[in-house]
Structure formats: structure tokens, C-alpha cells
Amino acid sequence: MKKIVVSFLAFTLLLNVFITGAFAETTEPKVQVKLVNYIGNQSQLAIKPTGDYLIQSSNIRLTSGNTYVVKYDNSKISLVEGSTVLFQADSLNLLPEIETNYLTINNRAYLGAFRFVPESSKYVRPINEVYMEDYLKGVVPFEMMAGWNKEALKSQAVAARTYAQAYITKIIDDTINYQVYGGYTWHPNSTAAVDETKGEVLKSNGRLISAVFSASNGGKTELNSNVWGTSPVSYLTIKTDEFDAKTPWQISVKKQQIDPTLLTWTQMKEFDTSLTTSIKSWMVTHGYSGKEIKITAIPTLSLYAPASGGRVSKGDITVEFYTKDKVDEKGVFLPQKLEYKNVAASQIRAMVGIRTMLSYLVTNTTETSDNITISGLGDGHGVGLSQWGAKNRADAGQKYNEILAFYYDGTTLSKEYTERPQTETAVQPSPSDVSSSDSTGSQVQTDASSEPVTPIDKIAPKISSVSINVDNAKNKASILFNTDEKAKISIYIKDSNGKILSYLVKDQVTERGTTKIEYDTSKTANGKYYAGIIAVDGSSNQASTLPSFEVKKVVKDTTAPKLTSVKLSVDNSNNKASLTFNSNETLKLTVYVKDSKGKVLSYLKKDAFTKAGAVRVDYSTNSYANGKYTLAISAADPSNNKAYSTTSFEVKKLKKAIVVVPVLHVRATASSKAKVISVLKKNQTVTVLSTSGAWSRISYGKIIGSVPKTALK
Numbered sequence: 001m002k003k004i005v006v007s008f009l010a011f012t013l014l015l016n017v018f019i020t021g022a023f024a025e026t027t028e029p030k031v032q033v034k035l036v037n038y039i040g041n042q043s044q045l046a047i048k049p050t051g052d053y054l055i056q057s058s059n060i061r062l063t064s065g066n067t068y069v070v071k072y073d074n075s076k077i078s079l080v081e082g083s084t085v086l087f088q089a090d091s092l093n094l095l096p097e098i099e100t101n102y103l104t105i106n107n108r109a110y111l112g113a114f115r116f117v118p119e120s121s122k123y124v125r126p127i128n129e130v131y132m133e134d135y136l137k138g139v140v141p142f143e144m145m146a147g148w149n150k151e152a153l154k155s156q157a158v159a160a161r162t163y164a165q166a167y168i169t170k171i172i173d174d175t176i177n178y179q180v181y182g183g184y185t186w187h188p189n190s191t192a193a194v195d196e197t198k199g200e201v202l203k204s205n206g207r208l209i210s211a212v213f214s215a216s217n218g219g220k221t222e223l224n225s226n227v228w229g230t231s232p233v234s235y236l237t238i239k240t241d242e243f244d245a246k247t248p249w250q251i252s253v254k255k256q257q258i259d260p261t262l263l264t265w266t267q268m269k270e271f272d273t274s275l276t277t278s279i280k281s282w283m284v285t286h287g288y289s290g291k292e293i294k295i296t297a298i299p300t301l302s303l304y305a306p307a308s309g310g311r312v313s314k315g316d317i318t319v320e321f322y323t324k325d326k327v328d329e330k331g332v333f334l335p336q337k338l339e340y341k342n343v344a345a346s347q348i349r350a351m352v353g354i355r356t357m358l359s360y361l362v363t364n365t366t367e368t369s370d371n372i373t374i375s376g377l378g379d380g381h382g383v384g385l386s387q388w389g390a391k392n393r394a395d396a397g398q399k400y401n402e403i404l405a406f407y408y409d410g411t412t413l414s415k416e417y418t419e420r421p422q423t424e425t426a427v428q429p430s431p432s433d434v435s436s437s438d439s440t441g442s443q444v445q446t447d448a449s450s451e452p453v454t455p456i457d458k459i460a461p462k463i464s465s466v467s468i469n470v471d472n473a474k475n476k477a478s479i480l481f482n483t484d485e486k487a488k489i490s491i492y493i494k495d496s497n498g499k500i501l502s503y504l505v506k507d508q509v510t511e512r513g514t515t516k517i518e519y520d521t522s523k524t525a526n527g528k529y530y531a532g533i534i535a536v537d538g539s540s541n542q543a544s545t546l547p548s549f550e551v552k553k554v555v556k557d558t559t560a561p562k563l564t565s566v567k568l569s570v571d572n573s574n575n576k577a578s579l580t581f582n583s584n585e586t587l588k589l590t591v592y593v594k595d596s597k598g599k600v601l602s603y604l605k606k607d608a609f610t611k612a613g614a615v616r617v618d619y620s621t622n623s624y625a626n627g628k629y630t631l632a633i634s635a636a637d638p639s640n641n642k643a644y645s646t647t648s649f650e651v652k653k654l655k656k657a658i659v660v661v662p663v664l665h666v667r668a669t670a671s672s673k674a675k676v677i678s679v680l681k682k683n684q685t686v687t688v689l690s691t692s693g694a695w696s697r698i699s700y701g702k703i704i705g706s707v708p709k710t711a712l713k
Contacts, residue, residue: 002032002280003516003590004499008700009027009640010145016513017354023510026417026418026419027417027419027420027421027455027541028056028127028131028132028133028190028199028419028421029131029132029165029168029301029417030112030130030131030132030618031130031131031132031135031167031168031172031689032127032128032129032170032171032172033127033128033130033131033135033171033172033173033174033181033522034125034126034127034171034172034174034495035110035125035126035127035128035171035174035183036125036173036174036175037172037173037175037180038106038108038174038182038183038529038552039105039106039108039126040118041122041123042106043071043072043096043115043122043123043124043446044066044069044071044072044124045069045070045105045106045124045126045226046068046069046105046106047062047066047067047069047070047103047104047105048064048065048066048067048068048103049062049065049096049101049102049103049104050101050102050104051096051097051100051101051102052063052064052096052097052098052101052225053094053095053097053101053103053521054094054095054097055087055092055094055095056091056093057093057599058087058096060086060087061097061126062094064101064432065537065565066081066569067081068080068081068086068594069256069630070092070116070126070521070558071124072118072122072123072124072660073088073708075090075117075118075121076088076090077089077090077091077116077117077118077124079092079136082411086304086525087583090112090117090118091115091116091118092115092116093113093114093115093116094113094114094115094116094369095113096111096112096113097202099111100547102184102211105126107417107709108183108300109184109185110128110130110138110183110184111130111131111134111183112128112129112130112134113128113130113182114126114127114128114129114132115127115128115129126642127171129182129184129353130591131281132164132168133166133194133195133420134184135188136157136161136164137162137190137191137194138159138181138182138184138185138488138657139160139164139179139180139187139602140153140156140157140190140193140194140573140690141158141179141180141182141187141538141539142155142181142182142411142485143179143180143189143213143387143487143598144190144387144390144391144486145158145488145509145538146187146189146190146413146538146539147187147189147310147539147540148189148391148394148548149391149394149395150189150192150196151195151394151395151398151399151400151402151403152387152390152391152393152394152403153189153193153393153398154188154193154197154454155385155390155403155404155407156193156213156385156387156390156392157197157200157201158192158197158200158400158404158413159192159202159211159213159384159385159404159650160179160213161197161199161416162178162198162201162202162208162209162211162316163179163210163211163212163213163355164607165201165208165416166208166210166211169622172585175434179514181314181712182485184699185541187461187538190538195319197286198418199213199412199415199416199417200415200416201413201414201416202404202408202411202412202413202414203337203411203412203414204233204234204235204408204410204411204412205310209233209235209386209411210224210225210236211383211384211385211407211408211568212306212381212383212384212385213380213384213385213386213387213407214235214359214378214379214381214384214385214387215379215380215388215511216244216245216246216247216358216359216377216378216380216382216384216386217241217244217361217378217380217383217386217387217388218244218359218361218378218381219240219241219242219244219246219375219381219388220238220239220240220241220244220245220309220361220377220383221236221237221238221239221241221380221382221383221384221386221407222236222238222309222312222382222383222505223236223237223238223307223308223309223311224236224385226307226308226311226381227311227382227383228380232410232542234410235408235409235410235411236361236383236384236409237310237409238308239403239488240269241386241389243386243389243393244376244386244388244391244392245386245388245587246378246380247358247359247375247377247379247381247388248375248376248377248380249356249357249358249375249376250373250374250375250376251275251301251356251373251374251375252272252273252371252373252518253272253298253301253354253371253372253373254271254272254298254371255297255298255299255370255371255372256271256296256297256299256369257272257276257295257298257342258270258271258294258295258296258297259272259638260296260468260609261348261586261609261611261638263332264325265292265294265333268294268296268322269294269610270294271303271471273469273480273517274353274356274514275298275352275353275356276295276298278294278351278353278356279298279319279351279352279417280295280350282350283319283321283338284344288335289323289401291325292323292324292325292362293319293321293322293323294322294323294324294333294553295320295321296320296321296335297301297319297320298317298318298319298320298323298372299318299320300316300317300318301315301316301317301318301348301352301374301376302316302317302365302372303315303345303348303360303362303365305345306397306488307563307654308543309382309635310359310361311343311361311362311382311668312345312347312360312361312362312590313345313358313360314342314344314345314705315342315343315344315345315347315348315639316340316341316342316343317338317339317340317343317348317351318337318338318339318340318412319337319338319351320335320336320337320581321336321337321338322334322335322336323336323503324380326546327341327462327475332474333526340360345360346360350512353514353541354588355511355513355514355515356514357374358378358379358455359368359376359377359378359380359381359382359506360376360381360382360553361377361378361380362374362378362384362620363377375379375692376443378701378706379511382554384405384407384408384599385407385408386405386407387406388509389403389610390403390407391651396628397643399414399575405552412612414487418477419635419644428615430599442540448585451648460535460540460541460543460544461483461484461485461487461535461536461537461560462483462484462485462543462544463482463483463533463535463543463544463545464481464482464483464484465480465481465482465514466479466480466481466533466545467481467547468480468531468547468548468549469549470549472552472553472554474519474520474553474672474690475519475520475521475522475552475553477518477519477521477531477549477594477608478516478517478518478519479491479516479519479531479533480514480515480516481514481515481516481533481545482513482514482515483510483512483513483535484512485512485537486509486510486511486537486538487509487510487535487537487538488506488507488509488510488534488537489505489507489508489509489515489534489535490503490505490506490508490509490532490533490534490536491503491504491505491517491531491533491534492531492532493519493529493530494529494530494533495525495527495529495530496527496528496529496530496703503526504517504519505612507536508515508685509537519531521551521600524551525551526551526552527549527550527638528548528549528550528552529550529551530546530547530548530549531548531549532544532545532546532554532649533545533547533548536573536664538660548571557637557638557639557641558639558641559641560637560639560641560642560643561583561584561587561635561636561641561642561643562583562584562643563582563583563620563633563643564581564583564588565578565579565580565581565582565643566580566581566582566645566647567581568578568580568649568682569645569682569703570621570649570650570651572621572652572653572654573654573687573689573699575620575621575622576618576619576620576621576622577603577618577619577620577621577649578617578618578619579591579616579617579631579633579647580614580615580616580617580620581614581617581633581645582614582615583612583613584612585612585614585637585638586609586610586611586612586635586637586638587609587610587635587636588605588607588608588609588610588635588636588637589605589608589609589610589633589635590603590605590606590608590633590634590635591603591604591605591616591617591630591631591632591633591634591635592604592606592631592632592634593619593624593629593630594629594630594631594632595629595630596627596629596630596659597629598630601624601629602623604617604619605617614711620698621631621651624651625651625652625653626650626651626652627650627651627683628648628649628650629648629649629650629651629710630646630647630648631646631647631649632644632645632646633645654687654688654689655687655688656685656686656688657685657687657688657696657712657713658683658684658685658686658712658713659680659681659682659683659684659685659686659711659712660682660711660713661682661711662682662683663676663679663680663681663682664668664679664680665707666678666679666680666698666700666703666705666706666707667677667705667706667707668705669706670692670693670695670697670706671706674706677703677705678700678703678705680700680707686698686699686700686707690713691709694708694709694710695707695708695709696708696712698712
């Protein structure tokens with residue numbers, strides 16, 4: 001057992017070397033990873049060391065097995081044990097006493113050193129500094145199924161190492177923005193793949209390549225320049241990949257998302273909830289923060305302009321919606337619209353969700369009056385290595401170097417390093433250490449060493465946010481749920497007697513995130529059923545759930561709506577008319593006027609949603625010449641059953657006349673002896689209702705009477 005003698009100053013210097021990882025190029029580097037994926041945004045984190053940890057430049061030791069809390073506290077980072085604040089500063093640096101110690105943060109283990117810093121003036125953000133090979137052992141089983149052929153895992157390890165090496169001077173995170181990193185949760189098969197490719201990276205012309213990868217390329221690789229607009233590189237080319245899984249995907253959109261006849265906020269239920277939730281999440285970060293949103297319609301969704309690799313580059317989308325805070329004076333929600341034309345396809349994908357639109361390789365688009373359906377192949381950008389392609393190539397007998405040679409043309413495997421730096425890890429003095437000082441006063445420490453013990457992944461995948469939306473009118477059920485890691489998914493349907501009727505999917509490898517499966521209920525009798533969902537991760541940990549749903553098939557409405565008490569009143573004196581009638585159900589109403597030759601002159605209403613009950617339509621006849629007309633009513637109910645009604649009316653426009661005598665007596669009847677009911681003056685305008693002999697019947701305001709015909713012009 002080797003002994004080390006260090007002064008306190010030397011100890012501090014050694015710790016600084018540990019945290020910065022400044023070593024020669026031929027030794028294994030360290031990766032700095034911001035931990036986001038499994039931690040989220042939190043103002044405090046529970047941490048538990050296995051093996052002691054030290055606070056840099058401090059005599060504080062975190063004892064193995066104890067639980068501590070790291071808090072954001074008034075712009076500072078505090079370390080708390082129980083109710084005691086042990087440390088407070090702008091940041092907190094924790095160093096393992098020996099290399100094999102690890103820290104559990106919110107129940108997930110991580111090797112290496114840590115720096116806890118404030119973020120956004122309210123969160124604690126841990127940054128994990130870990131040796132490259134240990135980092136990769138926490139990446140590969142989270143980027144590829146750990147139970148797959150080891151040659152595929154080795155190709156993934158080299159690609160992931162090359163990718164990480166390119167960012168070695170930067171801080172990356174543990175999400176799909178870079179590479180998913182699960183910490184000290186390793187799998188023997190993927191660990192062996194990392195060990196057997198230790199230090200190996202891919203280079204082109206002596207320089208590290210951009211070793212990008214995706215789950216499935218849909219059967220054809222793609223240029224980086226087509227996807228990201230970057231300068232093309234020689235090793236990322238377009239070619240057919242017959243080994244790729246050609247993962248299928250489909251977006252099915254109902255144009256009318258909410259029944260417009262539903263007027264209250266709680267009544268409004270969007271049809272494609274998974275899709276609309278994604279769009280609303282995008283809207284919240286693009287001008288609608290803090291808004292409650294209901295998407296009423298998605299009338300336009302299209303993807304087009306394929307590049308040389310066949311992947312679309314442009315798209316259109318229209319989203320009609322309400323926000324709860326925008327209403328008119330009557331409290332009716334005001335319609336709003338987002339309309340994007342000829343925008344980047346990446347924006348469309350960001351809006352509808354990357355787990356809905358899995359790739360840009362669109363194979364078919366169909367559109368009806370009610371729906372839009374877009375189908376495609378692949379999962380991800382399709383540039384570089386296909387994980388499914390690598391798996392199938394390995395299963396066919398290809399070695400990892402052959403797999404990499406196919407996906408990264410003309411590259412060479414290079415050994416970037418072989419050994420880990422031989423750094424002695426100093427131990428912070430403690431009271432017990434001081435009592436064993438040697439005669440010089442220096443601390444005598446023992447370099448404890450042991451082989452790393454890899455934690456076995458015993459955590460089952462988590463199935464959450466499970467919902468089953470049954471559309472009895474369309475004979476389908478949509479099963480939605482989230483998983484927190486890549487897993488093999490099986491879904492089956494069983495009846496109330498426990499009999500399994502069918503499997504919808506079986507051992508389908510599914511990425512972490514939202515999964516949506518459609519079930520055709522057209523041949524399923526009415527009753528209660530169960531959807532069994534099973535998720536098995538790469539370490540064979542299994543989770544399951546058994547939500548229920550009910551099939552209540554809708555009997556199609558074939559009865560036309562009834563239009564009763566149809567009445568049309570024409571007021572020729574004021575050039576207006578009124579239509580009234582009753583309906584027995586909610587209607588989409590169209591009312592129009594035709595002339596005597598059948599020509600449509602005007603629409604009074606067109607596809608207007610109208611509630612059941614009394615309906616009144618007022619309109620002006622000012623633009624109609626004298627003559628006979630037909631008013632037609634066309635009504636369709638929610639099941640598109642239609643009813644028609646017509647009624648005729650006549651326009652007899654009345655003549656206007658001017659009083660030409662200085663004083664004109666308006667009499668009750670057509671006689672000079674009749675009672676005078678009003679007096680008019682010269683140049684006043686009257687309406688001539690009729691003329692008989694020497695007398696004209698007129699109206700003036702509310703007065704109706706008779707005057708000599710010669711008194712008018």
C-alpha cells in the first residue's frame with residue numbers, strides 16, 4: 001500500500017488539478033456535463049455520497065451514507081445537513097476522496113467531481129466532471145439498447161466518444177441536445193463495448209469528425225448541409241441503407257379540433273390532444289407565455305420542398321385558437337390565428353413535436369375536407385450512423401469498424417489515448433489525521449484503492465401520463481403514455497373476462513418520451529376493456545400498467561333536422577324583411593336569396609353555426625328591384641343530415657314625393673271634408689302608399705293619411 005506525504009498547499013493544488021482535468025493529450029480527458037435530464041429545474045437537491053467527498057479548499061468532509069441538501073439561497077449555493085448550514089458560497093465544488101466514490105443526486109448515481117452553481121437566479125445546477133470512459137459507460141446504454149449486439153454498441157461507443165471529444169473544452173448537457181447521459185447506471189454489455197474501444201475516435205484528414213447519429217434514417221442517409229445548412233463534409237453522404245429499420249411514423253390531424261357550438265371553456269375539448277399539447281407548448285415559448293390556450297382548428301399542415309436526400313425542407317401550418325383572456329363585450333372568446341407559410345420544416349417539427357413527426361423523410365400526404373394525414377420513415381435527422389442500421393448490420397455479422405466505415409465515408413479509427421492520468425488523490429486533513437502526524441508535522445495518509453463496483457440498473461422504466469381517448473363515432477381509441485427511458489413496448493387488449501383479444505405492438509423498441517398507439521374498435525363490441533402496457537428496458541427491468549376504457553358505439557344519426565314555423569315578413573316602406581323559423585337541433589345554416597330566374601343574388605348566412613330553437617334573420621331589400629324573389633334555407637346538423645325550405649316574397653318599393661304647396665293639410669280620408677290629422681309644409685318628403693283618383697295615400701313618420709295628388713311632385 002503506497003503512502004503519500006503532502007502539505008496542505010500541495011493538497012489544494014492537487015484538488016485544483018482534479019477539478020480542471022488538465023492533462024497531456026495522450027491521457028484520458030474529462031467531460032463536463034450539466035445535469036438537466038433527470039433533475040429538471042429545482043431550487044434544492046438531495047445528495048448522498050457513497051464514499052467520502054470533500055469540499056474544495058475547505059476542511060469540510062461529506063461522509064459516506066449521509067444525506068445532504070444543496071440549495072439556491074439568495075444568490076448563493078448552500079450545503080445543508082439537517083438544519084445546519086455547513087457551507088455557503090457562489091458555487092460548491094465537491095471532490096471524491098477516491099476515484100471510485102460516487103454521488104447520488106435525487107436518487108441517481110454519478111461518478112466524478114461536481115460543481116453546483118446558481119442558474120436563472122433560482123435553481124441549483126450541478127455540473128459533473130467525469131472521465132471520458134466513465135461518461136461513455138453512462139451514455140451508450142441510454143442512446144442504444146444495452147442488450148443489442150456488442151458490435152453495434154461498439155460503433156455507438158466510438159461515435160459517442162468522437163462526438164464528446166469534439167466538445168471536450170466546453171460544458172455539454174445530458175439531454176438529446178448532445179448525448180443522453182444516465183450517470184453511474186451501467187450495463188455489462190455496453191460497458192464491455194466501451195472498454196473494447198477505449199480511446200478510439202473517428203478522424204478525417206487527421207481531424208475529429210462530427211460523429212452525429214440518429215435512431216433510424218428511414219432507409220437513406222442524409223447530408224449535414226441539407227439538415228442544418230452547414231458546409232458539406234466528405235464523410236457524411238447520401239446513400240441507400242438497406243439495413244435500416246425504416247421506422248414508420250404518421251401524423252393524423254383533424255382540421256376542426258373543437259366543436260364550435262361548445263361555448264364554455266370547460267366544454268371545449270381538443271380532438272388530437274397529444275398534437276395540440278405540443279403546439280401549445282411551443283406557443284408558450286413564442287409569445288403566449290402564461291396564456292391558457294384552446295386550439296380550435298388546424299386547417300393547414302403541409303410539408304414540401306424535398307432536398308437532394310428526399311427530406312422535406314419547408315412547410316406551412318395554420319393554427320386557429322382562443323386564449324381565455326381574450327373575449328368580446330358579451331364574453332364570447334375572440335378567434336385568433338397563427339399562420340406560417342414557407343417556413344423551415346424544423347419549425348413545423350418543433351411545433352407538432354419531435355416524437356410525433358419523427359423525421360423529415362415524408363413518403364405520403366393525404367387531405368380530405370376533415371383530415372390531414374402525413375406519413376414518413378425514419379426517426380431523427382438521418383445524418384451519420386443509424387442506430388437501427390448498426391444493430392441490423394451487427395446482427396448480419398458486420399464488425400464495428402465496418403459499420404462505422406459505411407456511415408462515415410473515408411474516415412479512419414484513431415487511438416486518441418490509452419491511459420488514465422496517474423494522479424494521486426489527496427485527502428483533506430481531519431482531526432483523526434492530525435493525531436497521526438509524523439515528526440515533520442506533515443499529514444500521513446493511506447492511498448485506499450479498490451476496483452470500481454458498477455451499480456446494476458435495477459430501476460424499472462416509469463410509465464406515466466397514461467390516457468385512452470375513445471372516439472366512438474370513428475371507431476378508434478388512442479392510447480397515449482410516457483416512458484422515462486428507451487424500452488421495448490408491448491401493448492395488448494383484453495376483455496372484462498381477462499381474455500387477451502389482440503396485441504397492438506409487441507417488443508417494439510421505443511425512445512424515451514411520448515408514445516401514441518391507435519386501436520381500431522370497429523370490430524369490438526360495446527363494453528369495458530383493458531389496455532395492457534408493458535415496458536422492458538435494456539437491463540430487463542419491467543414495468544406495466546392496465547388502464548381501462550369503454551367502447552360505446554354511436555348509432556349514426558340519419559334524421560334530418562326539422563325547420564318549422566317558417567315565416568317571412570316584408571316591410572316595403574322601410575326596405576327590409578325578416579325571416580323567422582324554429583329548428584329542433586344545432587345547425588350549420590345557410591340562407592340565400594334568388595331572383596325569379598333562379599340566380600343567387602346574395603347570402604344572408606353561410607355555414608353559420610346556430611343553436612336549436614327560434615332563429616331570426618333580418619335583411620335589407622334596398623338593393624332589390626321590384627319583383628318576386630325566393631328565400632332559401634339550407635340546414636345541416638352535426639351528422640351532416642340536411643333539410644331545405646324555401647319561401648317567396650315580393651318587393652314593392654314605395655314612391656317618395658315632395659310637398660309643392662306652402663301648407664298641406666293631411667286628412668284622415670280622401671275627402672276635403674275629412675278631419676285634418678296633420679299639417680305639412682313645402683319641400684317636406686313623404687312616402688306615397690297608393691293613389692286613387694285625385695287623392696294620394698301617404699305616410700310621414702308615424703302619420704298615415706290622404707292628400708290631394710296635385711299637392712305632391
